Amino acid sequence: MSAHHDAHHDIALARNDGLKPGDVLLDIRNVSLAFGGVKAITDVSFDIRKGEIRAIIGPNGAGKTSMLNVINGFYTPQEGVIVFRGRERRAMKPHDAVAQGIARTFQNVALFKGMSTLDNIMAGRSVFMKESLFWQMLWRGRALKEEIAHREKVEEIIDFLEIQHIRRTPVGRLPYGLQKRVELGRALAMEPSLLLLDEPMAGMNLEEKEDMSRFIIDVNRQRGTTIALIEHDMGVVMDLSDRVVVLDYGKKIADDVPEKVKANKQVIDAYLGVAH
Amino acid sequence: MEFLHSILVKPFADMIGAPDFLLQVLWEGLVSGVLYALIALGFVLIYKSSRIFNFAQGIMVVFAALSLVGLHEKGVPAWLAVPLTLVIMLGLAIAIERVVLRPLVNQPDIILFMATIGITLFLIGFGELIFGGENKVMITEQLGIPTGSFAFEPFGGFVSIEQKDLTAVIGAVLLVAGLLLFLNKSSMGRAIRALGDDHQAALSVGISLSMIWVVVWFIAGVIALATGIVWGARADVSFALEVIAYKALPVLMLGGLESVLGAIVGGLAIGLLEKLFEIYWGQPLLGGNTETWFAFVFALVILLFRPQGLFGEKIIERV
Numbered sequence: 001m002s003a004h005h006d007a008h009h010d011i012a013l014a015r016n017d018g019l020k021p022g023d024v025l026l027d028i029r030n031v032s033l034a035f036g037g038v039k040a041i042t043d044v045s046f047d048i049r050k051g052e053i054r055a056i057i058g059p060n061g062a063g064k065t066s067m068l069n070v071i072n073g074f075y076t077p078q079e080g081v082i083v084f085r086g087r088e089r090r091a092m093k094p095h096d097a098v099a100q101g102i103a104r105t106f107q108n109v110a111l112f113k114g115m116s117t118l119d120n121i122m123a124g125r126s127v128f129m130k131e132s133l134f135w136q137m138l139w140r141g142r143a144l145k146e147e148i149a150h151r152e153k154v155e156e157i158i159d160f161l162e163i164q165h166i167r168r169t170p171v172g173r174l175p176y177g178l179q180k181r182v183e184l185g186r187a188l189a190m191e192p193s194l195l196l197l198d199e200p201m202a203g204m205n206l207e208e209k210e211d212m213s214r215f216i217i218d219v220n221r222q223r224g225t226t227i228a229l230i231e232h233d234m235g236v237v238m239d240l241s242d243r244v245v246v247l248d249y250g251k252k253i254a255d256d257v258p259e260k261v262k263a264n265k266q267v268i269d270a271y272l273g274v275a276h
Numbered sequence: 277m278e279f280l281h282s283i284l285v286k287p288f289a290d291m292i293g294a295p296d297f298l299l300q301v302l303w304e305g306l307v308s309g310v311l312y313a314l315i316a317l318g319f320v321l322i323y324k325s326s327r328i329f330n331f332a333q334g335i336m337v338v339f340a341a342l343s344l345v346g347l348h349e350k351g352v353p354a355w356l357a358v359p360l361t362l363v364i365m366l367g368l369a370i371a372i373e374r375v376v377l378r379p380l381v382n383q384p385d386i387i388l389f390m391a392t393i394g395i396t397l398f399l400i401g402f403g404e405l406i407f408g409g410e411n412k413v414m415i416t417e418q419l420g421i422p423t424g425s426f427a428f429e430p431f432g433g434f435v436s437i438e439q440k441d442l443t444a445v446i447g448a449v450l451l452v453a454g455l456l457l458f459l460n461k462s463s464m465g466r467a468i469r470a471l472g473d474d475h476q477a478a479l480s481v482g483i484s485l486s487m488i489w490v491v492v493w494f495i496a497g498v499i500a501l502a503t504g505i506v507w508g509a510r511a512d513v514s515f516a517l518e519v520i521a522y523k524a525l526p527v528l529m530l531g532g533l534e535s536v537l538g539a540i541v542g543g544l545a546i547g548l549l550e551k552l553f554e555i556y557w558g559q560p561l562l563g564g565n566t567e568t569w570f571a572f573v574f575a576l577v578i579l580l581f582r583p584q585g586l587f588g589e590k591i592i593e594r595v
Contacts, residue, residue, distance in 0.1 A: 072480065098482030110480070112473035115466070122463070123470045127482035129463045147463060190481060 019085070021051035025226050026071065026194060031080030033066055033250075040066040041077070042250045048194065053220050054228045055241035055258075059270055062247040064230045065107060068196050071228070072104050073097040085193070098127050103192035105183045107199045107230075113172035117182050120171055121157060124189030125150040157185045161215060177208040184215060188225075195219065197229040201236055209233065213240060238262060246270070287556035296433020301555050302548060307441045309547020310448045314503050315524040316531060316539035317452065318496040323533045324472035325492045326377070327385055331392040334521025335399045336497060340365055341504025341513045342403055345412045354418035358501075365497030366490075373489045381485070400515060409515070414508030416440060421509060444506040451502055452540065455495065459536070468492060472534070526575035531587050538587030546571045 019025060026048040033041040041063045048054045056064050069075040071082070073092030082089050084100060092102070103124070112120050129146060158164055161181050166174060171182050180200060187195055200216065201209045213236060219225050231237050237244060238258040246254040246261060248270040254261050261267055291298045315333065322330045343364050347357040376391050416423060422439035429435070459465035471478040471488050479485070507517060527546050531538025550570040558566030578586065 074476070074479075094479045095482055095484060098480070104480055106477065106480075110474050110477035112470045112477065114473050115469060119466055119469075123466055123478075123483070124481050126463070126467055126470075143462070150463075186477075186481060 019050045021049075021224070023050050024048075024083075025050045025085065026228075027083040028067075028071070029081045029083065031067075031070060031077045031082070033063075033070060033075055033077045039250050041070070041247075043079075044247065044250070044252045045080075046245045046252065046255055048226060048228055050193075050226050051220075051224055052226060052242040053216070053240050054226075055237045055244040056228060056230050056247065057232075057234075057237055057244060057261075058247035058253075059273075061249075062270075063250040064247055065198055066250075067247070068104060068198055068228070068230065071097070071194075072102050072196060098190065101191070101193035102196065103187035103190040103194075104196035105180070105187050105198055105200060107202065109176070109179045109183050111171045111179055111183055111186070114170060116168050117158070117163060117166050117171055117174075117185075118154065118168065120182055121154045121185045121189045122150065124186040125154065127190060153191075154189055157188050160188075160218070161185050177204050177211075180204065180208075180212065181215070184212075188219065188223075192225060195225050195227045197227060197231075199230050199232065201231060201233055209236060216240060234262075282561060283557070286560075290556060294433065295431045296429070296435050299430060299433075300435050301551055303435070303437060303441075305548035305551030306544065307445060307547070308551065309544035310445050311503060311506060311520070311543075312523055312527050312547050313540045313543025314448055314451070314499055314506075315521055316527040316543050317455070317536065318499040318503075319524055319528055320531075320533060320536055320539045321468075321492050321499075322496050324536075325468050325488055326388075326471075327475075328377075328388045328392060329385070329533070330496065331389065332395040332399065333496065333500065333524070334518040335396045335403075335515075336365075336368075336500035337504045337507070337521060338513070338515055338517045339368070339399050339403050340497060340501035341414065341508045341517065342407045342412065344501065344505070345415055345508070345513055346407045348415045348418065349412075354415055354420075357415075358419070361501055362498065365501060366494050369490050369493035369497055372493055373486055377489055378486060396518075400518075403515070411512040411514040414505060414513050416505075416509045419505065421505075440509050444509070447502065447506070451499070456536070464488075464491060523571065526571035528585075529575035530578055530585055532585035535585075535587035538585060542586065546574065549574060 024047045028047065029045050031041055031044050032039070044063075044067070056067060058064055066075060070077050071092065073094040073096060076091040082092060084092070084102070112123060115123070128150065158167060161184065163178065163181055163185065166178060166182075171179055174182065184197070184200065187197075197216070201212050204212065216227060216229070217240065220227055229237075229241070231240075241258060244254070244256065244258055244261045245252060246264070246267050248266075253266045253270060254264045256264070315337070318333045318336070319330060322328055322333075340361060344357050344361045347360055348354055352360060372395060376395060377388075380388055380391055421443050425436050425438045426442070427434065427436045459468060467478070467483045468488055468491070470481070471483055471485070503520075504513065504517070507520060511517075523546075524543075527539060527542040530546065531540075531542030550567050553570050554564065554566050558564050558570070
């Protein structure tokens with residue numbers, strides 16, 4: 001079987017993981033994470049179900065980004081287990097997380113600034129590119145064919161995100177809102193079964209936020225991609241998400257549907273800063 | 277007054293007075309410049325993809341050249357010795373990744389820099405053990421590199437171009453062109469550039485660090501072999517060759533550690549300028565031998581005005 005077929009096989013696996021909407025895709029069980037003596041996350045458990053938009057909220061320093069870093073393997077928790085697609089692990093590894101279909105964006109846009117929009121999103125296909133180095137060195141034949149197949153997927157994403165006009169622009173030159181969109185595009189190119197978004201709307205104006213919300217909803221509905229997002233704009237969180245988990249000082253203080261979370265006394269206190 | 281004349285007027289008058297000699301000087305400078313650019317490229321590639329300042333680049337040149345000559349001495353024909361040397365350099369790249377880089381991932385830059393000094397010392401010892409410490413002669417003719425020279429007579433003067441220098445320049449240009457094509461047009465090249473741009477983001481899209489490091493160190497090995505052949509053809513192959521790597525330092529100061537273009541332009545500029553300075557200012561005014569220090573002083577002066585080098589990325593930090 002050619003490497004090209006393998007790549008598509010993997011994509012199919014990532015999409016069709018044998019789970020029905022509503023099944024548990026990711027289960028975080030009693031995870032604790034500390035840096036030296038500083039506890040970032042203390043005994044947190046929650047799950048993410050297939051097909052939902054799951055919000056992780058909390059005040060600054062609550063451990064939200066640390067949680068994402070645990071999920072995609074940047075951090076190794078001291079305690080707890082992570083069950084992803086039925087497989088139990090002590091910790092993820094970044095490469096494994098990618099291979100298993102976890103993609104993410106970053107709080108402070110982490111793009112390849114010197115490269116074009118197109119190259120950035122193509123880099124998101126790295127995990128599917130299997131052609132041998134030898135052919136790549138020569139850049140012809142099979143490697144070229146593979147490149148073209150990936151290029152088609154990438155063009156689809158570019159159309160979807162309405163960024164055709166900046167295809168060739170080095171992303172370092174783009175305004176912040178567009179950079180965030182390119183970063184989403186790169187994550188989508190990985191055809192993830194779980195998409196982690198770290199503050200996808202930070203620093204955006206109202207119009208940009210509306211666009212981004214629309215893209216997130218479309219990704220979730222049309223592609224059936226499960227999404228976990230961290231966001232500070234409560235209006236956005238309440239509109240978008242199916243369920244919300246609330247962290248404060250590294251501990252889980254609430255986990256429910258948006259309406260219930262909004263009315264939760266502990267959550268209100270955490271946000272208004274009542275003395276502990 | 278006479279002093280100013282000898283600095284500001286006479287050198288240029290000499291250049292115009294003997295244009296054929298000027299051409300000869302420029303050609304010699306260009307050939308050195310191409311070599312400096314090659315060595316600097318080896319540094320830049322490794323630095324861009326792994327933030328390691330590779331102190332071992334110089335000894336890799338020696339090691340590659342010694343392997344080539346050593347294999348030939350053992351009776352391996354030249355056409356086979358070159359690919360075999362490449363295999364050795366690939367093995368070296370894999371070994372360095374497994375034994376040195378992988379265990380030290382995420383360590384501070386200075387630790388990795390120290391580790392490359394370790395690699396240097398190891399390769400010196402290992403090289404002497406296998407190939408012995410005495411000087412060797414590069415197998416220039418066996419490799420099919422022509423050794424004659426062209427002479428032509430522009431402006432009624434006389435310029436001589438050695439064929440091996442011409443071969444070196446053409447070979448270096450092809451190597452660099454191939455490298456640029458690979459970096460800009462292949463998916464592996466894209467991954468290398470991505471890793472250079474943002475480490476964390478590269479990891480998040482599943483780019484494999486170890487794979488890229490092996491590739492990059494191997495490319496540095498190929499460049500080392502090319503440099504070793506060319507330099508070895510002009511002088512003997514010995515461990516003293518290692519010091520030519522330090523000639524790349526001013527090139528890197530000038531071109532910036534992150535820029536492929538900077539390495540090329542910086543290398544050529546230093547090669548040309550140091551030769552011009554030596555012939556027209558150094559020898560008549562300073563007693564010659566200025567080539568050992570000119571590049572460093574020149575780079576320092578440039579750094580006074582552009583601390584990031586000519587092509588380096590300007591770093592604006594919030595304080």
